[in-house]
Amino acid sequence: MRSLIAYGERIVTDVSVPGAVSPGDAIESMACVTVQCIDAHAADPGPHPLYTRTSDGLIFAPPRVARYHCSAAGIVIDADAEADPGEVTGLLLSTALPAVQWVKQRFVLHAAGAALPGARASIALTGPSGIGKSSVLADLLADGATLLGDDTLSLTCERGTCTAAGLAGGYYRSETANGSRAFHAVDRHRSAVSSPLGAIVVLADAMQDNWSIEPLAMREAVEQLLSNQHRPRVPALLGMHAAVVRTCAAIARCTPVWRWRRPRQRAALNAAERASLATVLTNSRTRA
Numbered sequence: 001m002r003s004l005i006a007y008g009e010r011i012v013t014d015v016s017v018p019g020a021v022s023p024g025d026a027i028e029s030m031a032c033v034t035v036q037c038i039d040a041h042a043a044d045p046g047p048h049p050l051y052t053r054t055s056d057g058l059i060f061a062p063p064r065v066a067r068y069h070c071s072a073a074g075i076v077i078d079a080d081a082e083a084d085p086g087e088v089t090g091l092l093l094s095t096a097l098p099a100v101q102w103v104k105q106r107f108v109l110h111a112a113g114a115a116l117p118g119a120r121a122s123i124a125l126t127g128p129s130g131i132g133k134s135s136v137l138a139d140l141l142a143d144g145a146t147l148l149g150d151d152t153l154s155l156t157c158e159r160g161t162c163t164a165a166g167l168a169g170g171y172y173r174s175e176t177a178n179g180s181r182a183f184h185a186v187d188r189h190r191s192a193v194s195s196p197l198g199a200i201v202v203l204a205d206a207m208q209d210n211w212s213i214e215p216l217a218m219r220e221a222v223e224q225l226l227s228n229q230h231r232p233r234v235p236a237l238l239g240m241h242a243a244v245v246r247t248c249a250a251i252a253r254c255t256p257v258w259r260w261r262r263p264r265q266r267a268a269l270n271a272a273e274r275a276s277l278a279t280v281l282t283n284s285r286t287r288a
Contacts (some may be wrong), residue, residue, distance in 0.1 A: 007101055007154045008165030008194040011035055012262055015077065017097075017184050019150065019167030021191045033074035033100060035092070053237050057103040060096055060176075067212030068096040072104050093167065094151065099234050101154040107247045108230040109155055111200070112137040112171070113164055119281050121198025121211045122164060126228040131203045132264055134173045137268045138184075140277075146192045147171060151231050155197065155249040165194040198281040199256050202228070206261035213260045213276050221257035222248045256280065 001012050004020035011020060014033040052059045057071035066088050075096050079088050089233040098108045111126035113135045125133045134150065141147060149166015154165050168191035174180040202224045206212070216224060225248040229235065235244050258280050262273070269277075 001034075005030070005193050006167055008163075009033060011074070012176060015092070017092070017167075018089065019093060019169045019171070019183075021167075021169040022188055033072070034288060035075045035077070035097075035157060037077040037079055037088075051233060051237050057232065058099060058237060059098060060091075062091055062095075065091060068099075070096055070099040070103060075100060093123070095231060097167075098152045098154070098230050101152075102231075102234045102240070103220040105240070105243065107155045107225075107244065107251065109153045109200075109225070110151065110166075110228050110230040111153045112150050113153045113166055113197075114140045114145040115148060115192055115195055115196070116140065116278055116281065119198065119278070120196070121281060122146075122192065122279060123202060123277060124148075124153055124164060124197055124200045124226075127203035128201060128228075130264070131205065132262070133203060134171060136203070137171060137267065138173055138196040141171075141186065141190070143274065144189050147186050148192045148195050155247075155251060157247065157254060160254045162197040162251050162255045162288065163175060163194055164197045168192055197255050199258060200225070200251075201258045201260045201277070201280065204259055204261045205264045207263070211260070211262040211273060213258055213273075213280065216257045218249075218252055221252040224257060224259075225251060234251055 001014050002013050003023050004013060004017055005023055006017060006020040010030040010032045012032060015035055017035065047060050051062060060068040060070060065082050065083045066077050069076040072205050101108050109124060109126055111124040113122050113124045114137055115122040125136055127133060137150065147168050148164060149168055150171035153164045153166045170183055170185040172183055174181050229244065
């Protein structure tokens with residue numbers, strides 16, 4: 001078993017967790033969850049629901065892969081004997097670990113996050129799958145940004161500040177035309193295990209080579225946060241609908257939300273876009 005940091009807390013694990021970061025000096029003071037894999041078993045051919053609520057959380061059971069028992073204490077993985085280990089790990093990262101954050105009553109945003117060089121707060125990039133979050137994140141990291149998380153961020157609001165945490169040790173990006181994704185590790189000093197969130201930017205498609213960025217009014221900001229929550233079936237199963245709406249409103253009150261329209265297939269950020277992203281972290285605005 002080894003200790004790592006994921007979503008701003010210590011995990012003790014006997015399985016690989018790409019994106020989790022090596023511990024620092026203060027790890028013993030962090031909350032702790034466990035991630036462990038029990039003996040593999042033969043695949044059960046019978047139909048099972050993808051998600052099942054339990055007394056302490058939920059079970060996520062993708063067919064012929066594994067059963068992930070997710071609770072506030074951590075995850076127990078009961079893998080199928082013939083499952084692809086890469087698929088077991090991929091679903092741990094994409095669904096089971098974020099589900100633990102939902103069980104802990106935190107809000108999980110489908111977003112990438114990074115702190116721009118010299119900024120005191122991070123920026124979250126959200127929007128539908130395939131809109132370009134990973135590409136923009138890669139450009140920001142190439143410019144010297146610090147990684148907060150790739151694909152999912154766990155958000156908490158206290159005393160008017162929204163704090164975000166994720167898997168800060170690396171990110172996935174499509175490398176080929178068939179959509180296969182490769183993992184890119186980042187150096188430990190380029191990882192932020194948690195950070196105040198200075199802005200949330202919702203990526204949207206734009207025609208041709210036009211781009212624009214604009215602040216969202218409170219109501220639309222809340223709607224966008226709700227639309228981009230990660231695996232919405234999980235909080236719904238846990239009976240969190242009212243809590244999720246309240247949390248989205250709290251996030252939108254303390255964190256500016258912007259819409260950034262840019263061509264989905266645009267290759268790289270230009271200088272004006274980079275300047276605009278820096279501006280949204282420093283400009284305040286009044287919501288309608």
